[in-house]
Amino acid sequence: MHPKSNKKGDNLIANIDIAMNQTVNPYVSVDCVLLGFDGEQLNVLVVRQSEKGGEGSTGNYKLPGSLIYMDENLDEAAQRVLHQFTGLVQVNMMQFKAFGGADRLKDPADSVWLERFHHLDHHIERIVTIAYTSLLRIDRRMKKLEEGYEARWMPLSELPKLAFDHNDIVAEAVESVRQKAILDCTLLFNLLPRKFTAAQLRTVMENVQGITIDVKNFHKKLASMSCVKPLEEKEDGVKHRAARYYKFMRSKKNV
Amino acid sequence: MHPKSNKKGDNLIANIDIAMNQTVNPYVSVDCVLLGFDGEQLNVLVVRQSEKGGEGSTGNYKLPGSLIYMDENLDEAAQRVLHQFTGLVQVNMMQFKAFGGADRLKDPADSVWLERFHHLDHHIERIVTIAYTSLLRIDRRMKKLEEGYEARWMPLSELPKLAFDHNDIVAEAVESVRQKAILDCTLLFNLLPRKFTAAQLRTVMENVQGITIDVKNFHKKLASMSCVKPLEEKEDGVKHRAARYYKFMRSKKNV
């Protein structure tokens, strides 16, 4: 179904274009910024930009992203691309900005890489990319992406130089999430497992909003949120007082 | 400098492409949603889609927008396009969303129009457009656009069917402004003249947020906003008690 455990995963991905008889639109791409929370900090999923022309094969990373097909909606393209790079399906992605600087391909190695990756026979001058973002928790399944695909979760705080203008894209994705979370904090529950402790939720909020939150006031607020239900279940196997679990119920009114 | 008082304004605009020796990118466009306040309601600026193939010459309107040039940033393209369609310069536009449905050109008349407008010799299948929005007051100068250019300010509430998916784009622009104004209400001052009355500001807020605001509470809030300064000057020539003018001071902290 999709390329698993393949050392040259993304070349195989490119071949899908041809196998599917799809014409690519050589001017428009989508890129996906997957933000994941590992319990401590925000991470971003990057994939190996393999066989990048002119440089060694180590340390070149980029966002999962690719040119769109001619007969494909942007949202569909984002889903497809993410699936090709990670095997994930039905990830809820939000479009947040188009990046169209005329000099996005200023590194010639990036152009060469693109042309090879997509088996194009003409020079690419310029690509406008539509960037999507998504929030998810890094669980065992997500961690597995690092084996089956040439992907890596990297902490936002230690992100190396990525290909193209992908560092800018990541920075704006985070800012966009920050803004959206002010209007609708229920977004943030996507970063957590189904059952989570108050401390985990607080850590997520502190991370995204870049602030520290008073513990007592936080509990008060938690109690007033009708969309969060306390469970009887508690943590297990911790070497201190066990924390209560909560769950998020989408149906209830936000706040 | 720019095409003024020209009955075929937009054909002349297209010729600029050639005159400037610019290659257009046939896959990516920008569209501008100018939202203007006339003292009563929100209006949107539309331009005549002249000589649209297959139909009469009346009643075909679209947003000011056009394909981008190969060596031009998106933000620059938005500025250029707006200038070509309206003569306006240095309008502060915000990118808000890319529209890339594969069926955006489903009306064949729209494709034909595009190819003619840009003097292209091949068929256009698909365009992704990057949409921008801007807020401004409709003063005498803005009203003049309706003469010099084939442009019209139309009330949002009475907007006819526009070309392409431009009605969707307008609707999402308004929603985007609504959201942004919650986070930063100083945006809304762009809809007002330099000097404005409390009632004008209130009307704008009510319009954008789709609510009604209590007059007394509004005055209290106004007094607490450090970015709004009351002036000594008052209205003149009104047939009732003259209202005090206020001005907005960007430098001060928002509220």
Place this chain on the structure above:
DNA sequence: GCAAAAGTGTTAGAAGTACACCCATGA
């Protein structure tokens, strides 16, 4: 003097902020 819009204060409840100590658990 009247029509038309401007402007003005108080109160009650809700929400947010600041702050320090005891509790449960495993090692």
Place this chain on the structure above:
DNA sequence: TCATGGGTGTACTTCTAACACTTTTGC
């Protein structure tokens, strides 16, 4: 018993919402 993180209450401030009458002006 101690180290670790979990959990709790109160007082104060700020914001919000509801509500009705007087003032100024031109005609």
